[in-house]
Amino acid sequence: MEIFEINGIETVLIKTDKFKTITFFITYLGEYNKEVATAKTLLSMLLSGSTKNYQTKKAILNKLFSLYDAAISVHNFPIYKTNVQLFALNIINPKFVQNENLLTESIEFLKEFIFNPNIDNEGFTENEFNEKKRILRDNINSIYNNKGLYAFRRLMQEMGKDEIISVNPMGTLEDLEKITRSDIYDEYQKMINDEQIKIYVIGDIEKESIIENLKDFTFKKNGFDLQTVSYERKTIEKTNEVFETQNVNQAKLMMGFRTNVNALDDLYVPMTVFNMMFGGMGSSDLFRVVREENSLAYTVSSSVFFDTCIMVVSAGIDSKDYELTTDLIIKQLEKYKQGHVDENLMVIAKENLISNINQTVDDPYANLNFVLKNNLLNNLTAEQLVEAIKNVTKEDIIKASQKIELDTIYCLKGEANG
Template identity: 30%
Template sequence: MFKTIPFAKGVNLHIRQTTQFKTVNFSFKWRSPLTAESASERTVLTNVLQHSNAKYTTTAAYRSFLDDLFGTVLYFDTSKRGNEHTVLMNVETVNDQYLANSNVLNEVLDLLHIAIFEPNLENGVFKESIVSREKQMVIQRIESIFDDKSRFAQQRLQQILRPNEPASISANGTVEEIGKITPTSLFAAYESMLTNDKIDIYVAGDVNEDEIVAKLKQVLPFKDRTPEEIPAVLPQQHPKDDYVREQHETKQGKLHIGFSTPVRFGDADFAKMQIFNGVFGGYPHAKLFMNVREKESLAYYASSSYASHYGLIFVVSGIEAKNEEKALSLIKEQLAVIQAGDISDLELEQTKAMLTNQLKEALDSARGQIEIYDQYKDLPEEFTVEAWVNKWKAVTKEDVIEMAKQVQLEAVYFLSGKEQAAQ
């Protein structure tokens, strides 16, 4: 799917030459171990790098230049996957082939160098005023989760399930750690990212491979590095409290449940566990939706998700507080009926079709192709759509029963309104 070319030690370039798109897409991924401190520093850093640099010292000037490049999009962000934290820089620009007398791609390549290697500094570190402003912006982003009770409840469940582990650490970091950041410490984090992080660079579009590699080597002076090893699995804690109730100002109760499974991303049974999750609660035809929401009308919504890098399955539902026990019992029952073999051929086939369609839809965009390949590239076998569709097709009812029997309830979190709790 992508051709991988060593760029420097610890830095890999992945190119997909394709006529499928009229744009050229770049994606940079800097990876390091995930901690609350590093996530906080790196998220503030992405905000600082996003809005200005040494050449375009104001947000307005930067945006204006991007607009002049036929609406080129360039943005920084952070994410997490398993035990690693990733700083992203994504760029999408028009392909010169569709423009008359234009050299946009070369200008964008030069801009990559400026965006990464020429930050907006003062006395050798980031500007105090910019750092202070962007710290507040990130703090506001973190605190905004309190107003979204579904996201808040999910965050609390993860903190209860795996306290102080990557599974419960936000990719944005914490308010406490952000408060400690100074212009000097942020510049040190920036230098460490450029010097020490494992880096993957993606290019997708109708480009001349030799020319783009030569130009990227010219504008991206990444040096050899030996990135810190990021373990795929860390020692697991288990929750001290397996049932936590809290009250906020909210009209709708949030019942969030955490299950564990020994099956993780890349394991031999990974495809089977994906099918189990789809039958359990991953889609509108699944048991949670059809029985808890539709048949019994106990939930405004009810679904499950599989956090495969952590070996966790989450069930989320919005309910009336008075239905807490009944809803929890019915959710547990859906797992029990799968364990007992109550799985229809239709549920199985619909789940396989949904997984297949999701994968194919993701590959309709350059960004989707990059993200899918980036996720699957480290598995032993080469990624192809056909290979994964065949893995899902091969999953039997007996396989799903086997997966269900390995799923263990670990913790329940229920958030209700204060008035509801009083009643």
């Protein structure tokens, strides 16, 4: 990994001949909160749909085809209180097609999506704005029908009423209906003029070539203070239990825990291994005890979020088994806290994690996405992370588990089950 600057903009290069492609990520990093979530999502959709010179999907696809089936995408996601607006370009390495102009032409096309949006005197063009607004409205409404996602969002709302975790990254219908074309153009101007930029590149390409092709981009170096990990600590006096009833065949159980460990904590890697052992793989404790031994869940797993210091256990259950299931999950966590760690399972968890990392670095897009997120969170490379995983001890797992506190339980029950 090599880090250098282009016009004052931090650029990360992963130089490798492992891939036949070159992938570029240009990211704009800005503030993420409830007030901007809807606008950020809609802006991302508008920027990906058309440009001033390529106003239809067909025109964009034809251009990409002429660039040897290049791919360009625009999307956004939050990392704690930072919004990441990502412009991605993936092209065949020009040396494989004997086209010296391919890199320059492809980057010029990427520039279209960033600096030449499809706008008129009132903002983004009306037809495109209305169409993307309709799609986003449908996407937000569809959460209700995806009961797993709905239950997760409801858990986050109940668990962190005044916290960033309660914000739906897609935004809200209420905010969407109020947004105008000029509002979104103002949001675009803020992105271009005020947000921090980072560039990531992976492939068999020289640093000098990247600088030469990106030096004319009108990047502005801005000092936005990135907040990518939480240092907040919440005192939990009593576990909050929330029940909701809908017409569902299978109850959705969501248990929200505070890990009190972020990506910069010494227990970051041990917590990663713990989560894999606890509920992160098919041979995990929760899968074995809750599903296989006691037949209490159709599905059960745990996930950990290091930007917000949250762990979520999700399960599909019969409503009548709510008490038994939650008690069993809590008891499994208590066993870890009391020092009961299956060292054979720990070995399997480590092997799974290392295998996942190796699969990630074997795909250029996934690799660069991994580098981007780790660069924003803790700067650990894949090699450093693998080595740290290997060095995790039983005692580290116990310490990590002892940091975890149950905050909120949310259960979406079926009407017939009461």
